[in-house]
Amino acid sequence: MNLYAKEKMILSVFFFVVVLLFNGSTSSSASEAITIKPRHISLLKSALQRPSGEQSELWRPMTDQGWSPCLDLGNSPSLPDKTEGYIQVFLDGGLNQQRMGICDAVAVAKILNATLVIPYLEVNPVWQDSSSFVDIFDVDHFINSLKDDIRVVRELPEDLSWSTREYYSTAVRETRVKTAPVHASAKWYRENVSPVLQSYGVAAISPFSHRLSFDHLPAEIQRLRCKVNFQALRFVPHITSLGDALVSRLRNPLWRSNKDRKNVDHLGDMTNPHGRQEPGKFAVLHLRFDKDMAAHSACDFGGGKAEKLALAKYRQMIWQGRVLNSQFTDEELRSQGRCPLTPEEMGLLLAAFGFDNNTRLYLASHKVYGGEARISALRQVFPRMEDKRSLASSQERARIKGKASLLAALDYYVSMHSDIFISASPGNMHNALVGHRTFENLKTIRPNMALIGQLFLNKNITWVDFQQALGEGHVNRQGQIRLRKLKQSIYTYPAPDCMCHV
Numbered sequence: 001m002n003l004y005a006k007e008k009m010i011l012s013v014f015f016f017v018v019v020l021l022f023n024g025s026t027s028s029s030a031s032e033a034i035t036i037k038p039r040h041i042s043l044l045k046s047a048l049q050r051p052s053g054e055q056s057e058l059w060r061p062m063t064d065q066g067w068s069p070c071l072d073l074g075n076s077p078s079l080p081d082k083t084e085g086y087i088q089v090f091l092d093g094g095l096n097q098q099r100m101g102i103c104d105a106v107a108v109a110k111i112l113n114a115t116l117v118i119p120y121l122e123v124n125p126v127w128q129d130s131s132s133f134v135d136i137f138d139v140d141h142f143i144n145s146l147k148d149d150i151r152v153v154r155e156l157p158e159d160l161s162w163s164t165r166e167y168y169s170t171a172v173r174e175t176r177v178k179t180a181p182v183h184a185s186a187k188w189y190r191e192n193v194s195p196v197l198q199s200y201g202v203a204a205i206s207p208f209s210h211r212l213s214f215d216h217l218p219a220e221i222q223r224l225r226c227k228v229n230f231q232a233l234r235f236v237p238h239i240t241s242l243g244d245a246l247v248s249r250l251r252n253p254l255w256r257s258n259k260d261r262k263n264v265d266h267l268g269d270m271t272n273p274h275g276r277q278e279p280g281k282f283a284v285l286h287l288r289f290d291k292d293m294a295a296h297s298a299c300d301f302g303g304g305k306a307e308k309l310a311l312a313k314y315r316q317m318i319w320q321g322r323v324l325n326s327q328f329t330d331e332e333l334r335s336q337g338r339c340p341l342t343p344e345e346m347g348l349l350l351a352a353f354g355f356d357n358n359t360r361l362y363l364a365s366h367k368v369y370g371g372e373a374r375i376s377a378l379r380q381v382f383p384r385m386e387d388k389r390s391l392a393s394s395q396e397r398a399r400i401k402g403k404a405s406l407l408a409a410l411d412y413y414v415s416m417h418s419d420i421f422i423s424a425s426p427g428n429m430h431n432a433l434v435g436h437r438t439f440e441n442l443k444t445i446r447p448n449m450a451l452i453g454q455l456f457l458n459k460n461i462t463w464v465d466f467q468q469a470l471g472e473g474h475v476n477r478q479g480q481i482r483l484r485k486l487k488q489s490i491y492t493y494p495a496p497d498c499m500c501h502v
Helices: 003-015 041-049 095-112 139-145 165-169 186-192 194-200 219-232 237-251 259-263 291-297 304-319 330-335 343-353 371-381 404-416 428-439 449-457 463-473
Strands: 067-069 086-091 115-117 151-153 202-205 283-286 361-364 420-423 443-445 499-501
Touching: 041 343, 041 371, 041 463, 086 095, 095 115, 095 151, 095 186, 095 219, 095 404, 095 428, 139 219, 186 194, 194 202, 219 428, 237 404, 283 343, 283 404, 283 428, 291 304, 330 449, 343 371, 343 420, 343 449, 343 463, 361 404, 404 428, 420 428, 428 443, 449 463
Parallel strands: 086 115, 086 202, 115 151, 283 361, 283 420, 420 443
Antiparallel strands: 067 499
């Protein structure tokens, strides 16, 4: 078969893939059906023809940048003999938004000299996950790590046990603080929450997400927040154990053909013994492309009229016309970097950066809108792509099945142990991992969304020009230290608050 025939056969597969069900949300209808076609055919042909042999500089670890973790709180005073009362917080959002809320809750407890009750995690309205703090995080490690900083208890004492989520959902209660402004100052908490503690011995703050300022706080409070995020919050043992197993399989190029193969129950040997990639290296792609993200972006993802109508209907149902992006054209949104990158586009980016088809790529994602049909182009470009299902057996996955927070925790853990991490678009997980990997001086590619959007709008761009523009636009977006500016998150930019310049 000649080269032209091969190209024609490969592209014809893409053109006739049909999605029977959208799987980005439980509200998807079985009547939704679209045909997904590649949108960047010329670039895709070049990506599929790229030579093997990855750029060695891609896999080189970050050099010493002169910054190191700095969480020593110095000569901070010992805990006072008496606590001012108990702080409860109720956290919504996904895993990484809850994670930031936990860090802030510890800081607020420190500011008020209060005892923190293990935070209550609300049921996620999108994923319907009821996982609690102790289901996700190692609570004993959490309490022990912070024993010199604040007091932490698993639950309220019996005389205050009436202060529950149900208690606050039925009526207005004087012990509930519901007026905390977004990014409130330490002074606000002292003036508004301390009196509640003094009067009742307990204060329940709900809602709490993003309720502590990133600026104008004492250095010891900032470092305490980072201590919680980077040291005290450790996943439960069965997540770290499974995570270690997945990392080991990703780093071992022969694992499918040895005794570990029996642990995976549905895949054959995909190992290429002649691959040129340095053994043991792998990258993680966080593919943030669920139905909520696609609909909220108001962008066109190539699914034709059926997809546009389905997303518009979903967008109206969920946000009732409050999505400002819907006022702009797809071209305007893309040129401003507001459109999530599709799996096809991420495949093209990674190929242009120099990753070849022998790359061991781990796909960190929950549900991809459009399912396997949407992922097929990416899988063609990176045939050695893996995910939780391909690497772990059904028995190994049993404890996390249907648990969005635990699935995200596993992806987070594997991402932190990868050589390179890249996300398809900014978001809570992207921001959390960028900050954590900055703290550990690990390579992390941050896509320049505006540049990428403009490049994909140019339908006549050549592969050489595409590669060159991407390379030039990401020279300083691969894990270099960026100092936090006012109003920026300490969890995304840990320097200089929680890192020391050596």
